[in-house]
Amino acid sequence: MTRHPLAMAPYSSPSTTDLLIIGAGPAGLMAACWASQYTNMTTRIIDKYPSRTATGHADGIQSRTLEILESFGVVDPIIRKGVQHAEMCFWGYDKHTSGITRHKMDSAQTDKSRYNMVLLNQGIIEQIILDYLGLEQEGRVEVEYGKQAETLELLEEGEDEYPVVVGVKRVGQNGANGHCSDVETIRARYVIGCDGARSWTREQLQVPMRVCSGDTTWGVVDIAPITDFPDIRQSCAIHAGDRGSIMTAPRENRLVRFYIYPKGDGRLSVEGKDRSEVSLDEIVGAMAKVMKPYSLTYKHCDWWSIYKIGQRLVETYRPHDRIFLAGDAAHTHSPKGGQGLNVSMQDTYNLTWKLCSVITGEASPSILDTYELERRPVGEELLKLDTELVKAYEQDTSVTEGVERVRGQYIDFMTGTGVTYGSNDLITGKKADTSVAKxxxxxxxLSSYPVVGQADGISMQLVSRLTSNGAWRLLVFPGDLREPSNQSRLANFANQFNEQPHLPCLHKDLKSNRCCPLLETIVVHPSPRTSVNLLDLPEIFHPFDETWGWDYSRVFADDGSYGEACGHAYARYGIREETGCLVLCRPDQHVAWLGSLGDVEALDQYFGPFVGRK
Amino acid sequence: MTRHPLAMAPYSSPSTTDLLIIGAGPAGLMAACWASQYTNMTTRIIDKYPSRTATGHADGIQSRTLEILESFGVVDPIIRKGVQHAEMCFWGYDKHTSGITRHKMDSAQTDKSRYNMVLLNQGIIEQIILDYLGLEQEGRVEVEYGKQAETLELLEEGEDEYPVVVGVKRVGQNGANGHCSDVETIRARYVIGCDGARSWTREQLQVPMRVCSGDTTWGVVDIAPITDFPDIRQSCAIHAGDRGSIMTAPRENRLVRFYIYPKGDGRLSVEGKDRSEVSLDEIVGAMAKVMKPYSLTYKHCDWWSIYKIGQRLVETYRPHDRIFLAGDAAHTHSPKGGQGLNVSMQDTYNLTWKLCSVITGEASPSILDTYELERRPVGEELLKLDTELVKAYEQDTSVTEGVERVRGQYIDFMTGTGVTYGSNDLITGKKADTSVAKxxxxxxxLSSYPVVGQADGISMQLVSRLTSNGAWRLLVFPGDLREPSNQSRLANFANQFNEQPHLPCLHKDLKSNRCCPLLETIVVHPSPRTSVNLLDLPEIFHPFDETWGWDYSRVFADDGSYGEACGHAYARYGIREETGCLVLCRPDQHVAWLGSLGDVEALDQYFGPFVGRK
Structure with a gap:
């Protein structure tokens, strides 16, 4: 571990923060979304660029990322401004007949998620999150642009409450503002380094990266294409035999994203070159050759680049007890699968609630080990997928079948909906009885199905109730409450719940934001909605607040409704009514534990090792 | 007409604006939404209060208002933050049996609109629109709070380009800001007076109001109720015989809106009183009596008021050639139908595009007559509905049946979806052949049904394509394009279209915002989507722009799709394939003209009288 001495002058006096996020790209902004939910800790986020991404870079937002953004209440403008990825079109070149093949497929994943992939410029995505942080989250966490981390000092554990000392320099200000000093020292409890493929944080700690492949170079262009190609407003994989292959994706306004890969007949020889050696017209010319017999020209280019990147995975996601790497700082790969932004945001979505729980004293630091345990396998899988896609694109023939096959095989990974964390301190994989909800x-x-609010008759997606505010949720499926035996089982469950050493405290401890306990109990019953009176259920399902009265938001009927097609949640979850079912969801909506209504003690034991311990 | 001399000093030098909106309540903000679409004119909006509504006031947003907000792209946060009005519950008191009756009904209007009513505090609605104006519309129109109109001078027509001269005073600043003068003169081409029930604008012009009923007084309370009443999270009409009647509506967070009416046994004698004479506890006490045998108390009150208001309708909506009244300035009534905010916003939604079209020279001032012709009947109907509701609430018995009957009778008016403007210069009621689309x-x-984008395969609501940006839309329904006869009919239509005196200009004239012509041609065909190639259709359906290429956004298939249940639009609109069908929608989505594909000349004649003439 390197130690960089702090330049003592002219640094201003050190300021402290519980969490320092380095880098305000998608991964950093996701971390900021989480941190802004915790009003009882401090967070700073710095970025060396003077402002958000303007154009270009990532543009594909997969289902799971949209679900996550929905959990913060920030998905709507992304859906409204972006382009839905409704259909995928494979164009091939049959070398036997010399003919063109065209094959369309539905790219919606309606059985996996309530969101399809959306295509939108990364800059707009960043702006939407910045607006959310400013307006909805009242600027509790605000990106400090134009601040570059320069030095890193690590104090001994126990030496200081804020052992990570980062020297930061203002950049791009040209000394215009006399009131601000040019340099500043930030002392942090924890640091997330999500500062991109050339991560400064990673360099400071000299973290090695495993190189899985050599660098490849590819061209990327955002233009308003002028073309008679009939599928220009859909996502396409176009392979024209020796003439090379491109990928396209329709975008907001009339833009289209094009990727071109160096394989082919070498007419676009970008291999090993960078932007200074290749012109935009050269790239578009090479793409036009692939698209023949259709024409392709342009007048407006929003952004273009030549990328040189290899498959790399960092050797450790946690190079220091207090410092974590995430996003491109941890893994780099080709853009073929539309994964970069998504896996990056999902890294910090996994990490930050854990960090915030530790910082606020809700959980013991031991849970931080699960970050690498959970996210490294995802990084590994990402590179595997990338390798397969690279291989498929490198095939001379039937590339479209190859790409389609890989996409089919990895679809649950690509959408992010299938990512499953293995057994660890926060995931009780082995001990659980999974037969209660097959x-x-x-x-x-947790998958989401529509249910009906008991109190209001409003149909909604069950998982929409599991907003990302730091609360754990215990979903209780008691079976039909018209059955007296189910009623008494539910009453017994509530009694046992209140007798456990940890559960009642978790349930009552309010976080600083009103009405949000650490653990919310939610009941979903399959009885006709009108047969149940909410206040007749055990009190843990409608806790009383002296000011705000009863909580009416925790009881749902899996019953037919006026609106969405409700009434199928028990069947879809495969819940056995004989045993009932308890589903514990972590603050990130992942299922942590599963049991029957009698398993209250085991549930309490789940929390024992990490709750309330420092 | 009164003439108020301008105080010459210390007014600052007059500034000019094309449009001055007085009042930034819901009606004024809706006018601002429209005006901000027009980048080639200037708009100012002033409000005498120091900031937006904080709490209380209106809170019901009906289907049509939500559709309108959607057309500006501003509906999502309202849906997310508000409470859906899913179910209506009628509680009655049977005086024969002395028992309580309870009757629930679906309050969704899914066959009429894609939006149900939403309940949300007026202040939050205003904030959402302010954020939209600032962020999405780049602050082109910005509310100037704390500016009270004081004097009005009207110059002779022809004397000045800006004949309405308004003297404005800053209020509530206490002279703290030395740089701003306290008073200012605004010279405007046109003025919208939407400054509420006690409208200053209306007073200046001494516009009489027709008094339809004497003042009644009612109490309104926003509290977090503490109650065991089982339907507290639904909209209820509760009538407890002699004990009086109340209405409730669930709101954001744990708030509930309560209305209490003066009828009953007189225990709450608010009649004729104002807020200084009645206490909140007195009102809640009276409500608690109505809700017996259930309990009702509270700790948190967000807002409460005693309102005294009568049914009044202004004698003219346009008291001066250049000045229009809208919203509460034009009509006042009880809150029983949840109409106030909605009819007010719909007033300015009707008016402002017309004003902006005239100001920017797109249309002749003659179209401004249609404002009163269209909106006065709505005001009249509003008072009729209110009278019926008041009567229903005044009945001693079976009030719930009465209220339910009135609601059923007026539902299309109440949701706003059924409002139909009579024949006038902009609505060709009598001449049109309506058999082409029964x-x-x-x-x-226009009602909305889902269709599929020809180019992108994305299913969307057809009317979502008719965004409020000032463009007229001609929807062309050509019938199945696999039929050669339909193909040639469509080609003939396009040829004729291009030969008319007005249509081709309207179609080509781009407004200042890119890609938005005055008239957009859109085609909806019922052929299988894959049987049609977009660029094979006549050029008016995919106009070419030198920079941005072809417009791919104007062709839709009424075909099955991956997503929503598409493929039923022809059937739902009742379109006769033998004739085909042309539907002309105004910028406000109202159907202006209807004809067959051969009626191009008549269509052109529709525009003749008002297009391009000053």
């Missing part, structure tokens, strides 16, 4: 997978994020 | 009603806003 379609609920421990370690995976 | 379910499309001239003068009514």
């Amino acid at each position: 379609n609920i997978k421990i370690g995976m994020r | 379910n499309i009603k001239i003068g009514m806003r």
Whole structure:
């Protein structure tokens, strides 16, 4: 571990923060979304660029990322401004007949998620999150642009409450503002380094990366294409035999994203070159050759680049007890699968609630080990997928079949909905009795089905109730409450719940934001909605607040409704009514534990090792 | 007409604006939404209060208002933050049995609109629109709070380009800011007076109001109720015989809106009183009596008021050639139907695009007559509905049946979806051949059904394509394009279209915002989507722009799709394939004209009288 001495002058006096996020790209902004939910800790986020991404870079937002953004309440403008990825079109070149093949497929994943992939410029995505942080989260966490981390000092554990000392320099200000000093020292409890493929954080700690492949170079262009190609407003994989292959994706306004790969007949020889050696017209010319017999020209280019990148995975996601790497700082790969932004945001979505729980004293630091345990396998899988896609694109013939096959095989990974964390301190994989709900997978994020609010008759997606505010949720499926035996089982469950050493405290401890306990109990019953009176249920399902009265938001009927097609949640989850079912979801909606209504003690034991311990 | 001399000093030098909106309540903000679409004119909006509504006031947003907000792209946060009005519950008191009756009904209007009513505090609605104006519309129109109109001078027509001269005073600043003068003169081309029930604008012009009923007084309370009443999270009409009647509506967070009416046994004698004479506890106490045998108390009150208001309708909506009244300035009534905010916003939604079209020279001032012709009947109907509701609430018995009957009778008016404008210069009611589309009603806003984008395969609501940006839309329904006869009919239509005196200009004239012509041609065909190639259709359906290429956004298939249940639009609109069908929608989505594909000349004649003439 390197130690960089702090330049003592002219640094201003050190300021402290519980969490320092280095880098305000998608991964950093996701971390900021989480941190802004915790009003009882401090967070700073710095970025060396003077402002958000303007154009270009990532543009594909997969289903799971949209679900996550929905959990913060920030998905709507992304859906409205972006382009839905409704259909995928494979164009091939049959070398036997010399003919063109065209094959369309539905790219919606309606059985896996309530969101399809959306295509939108990374800059707009960043702006939407910045607006959310400013307006909805009242600027509790605000990106400090134009601040570059320069030095890193690590104090001994126990030496200081804020052992990570980062020297930061203002950049791009040209000394215009006399009131601000040019340099500043930030002392942090924890640091997330999500500062991109050339991560400064990673360099400071000299973290080695495993190189899985040599660098390849590819061209990327955002233009308003002028073309008679009939599928220009859909996502396409186009392979024109020796003439090379390209990928396209329709975008907001009339833009289209094009990727071109160096394989082919070498007419676009970008291999090993960078932007200074290749012109935009050269790239578009090479793409036009692939698209023949259709024409392709352009007048407006929004952004273009030549990328040189290899498959790399960092050797450790946690190079220091207090410092974590995430996003491109941890893994780099080709853009073929539309994964970069997504896996990066999902890294910090996994990490930050854990960090915040530790910082605020809700959980013991031991849970931080699960970050690498959970996210490294995802990084590994990402590179595997990338390798397969690279291989498929490198095939001379039937590339479209190859790409389609890989996409089919990895679709649950690509959408992010199938990512399942293995057994660890926060995922009780092995001990659990999964027969109580045969379609609920421990370690995976809970699937969502519409249910009806008991109190208001409003149909909604069950998982929409599991907003990302730091609360754990215990979903209780008691079976039909018209059965007296189910009623008394539910009453017994509530009594036992209140007698456990940890559960009642978790349930009552309010976080600093009103009405949000650490653990919320939610009941979903399959009885006709009108047969149940909410206040007749055990009190843990409608806790009383002296000011705000009863909580009416925790009881749902799996019953037919006026609106969406409700009434199938028990069947879809495969819940056995004989045993009833308890589903514990972590603050990130992943299923942590599964049991029957009698397993209250085991549930309490789940929390024992990490709750309330420092 | 009064003439108020301008105080010459210390007014600052007059500034000019094309449009001055007085009042930034819901009606004024809706006018601002429209005006901000027009980048080639200037708009100012002033409000005498120091900031937006904080709490209380209106809170019901009906289907049509949500559709309108969607057309500006501003509906999502309202849906997310508000409470859906899913179910209505009628509680009655049977005086024969002395028992309580309870009757629930679906309050969704899924066959009429894609939006149900939403309940949300007016302040939050205003904030959402302010954020939209600032962020999405780049602050082109910005509310100037704390500016009170004081004097009005009207110059002779022809004397000045800006004949309405308004003296404005800053209020509530206490002279703290030395740089701003306290008073200012604004010279405007046109003025919208939407400054509420006690409208200053109306007073200046001494516009009489027709008094339809004497003042009644009612109490309104926003509290977090503490109650065991089982339907507290639904909209209820509760009538407890002699004990009086209340209405409730669930709201954001744990708030509930309560209305209490003065009828009953007089225990709450608010009649004729104002807020200084009645306490909140007195009102809640009276409500608690109505809710017996259930309990009702509270700790948190967000807002409460005693309102005294009568049914009044202004004698003219346009008291001066250049000045229009809208919203509460034009009509006042009880809150019983949840109409106030909605009819007010719909007033300015009707008016402002017309004003902006005239100001920017797109249309002749003659179209401004249609404002009163269209909106006065709505005001009249509003008072009729209110009278019926008041009567229903005044009945001693079976009030719930009465209220339910009135609601059933007026539901299309209450949701705003049924409002139909009569024949006038902009609505060709009598001449049109309506048999070509028997379910499309001239003068009514077009109903929406999902269709599939030809180019992208994305299913969307057809009317979502008719965004409020000032463009007229000609929807062309050509019938199945696999039929050669339909193909040639469509080609003939396009040829004729291009030969008319007005249509081709309207179609080509781009407004200042890119890609938005005055008239957009859109085609909806019922052929299988894959049987049609977009660029094979006549050029008016995919106009070419030198920079941005072809417009791929104007062709839709009424075909099955991956997503929503598409493929039923022809059937739902009742379109006769033998004739095909042309539907002309105004910028406000109301159907202006209807004809067959051969009626191009008549279509052109529609525009003749008002297009391009000053």
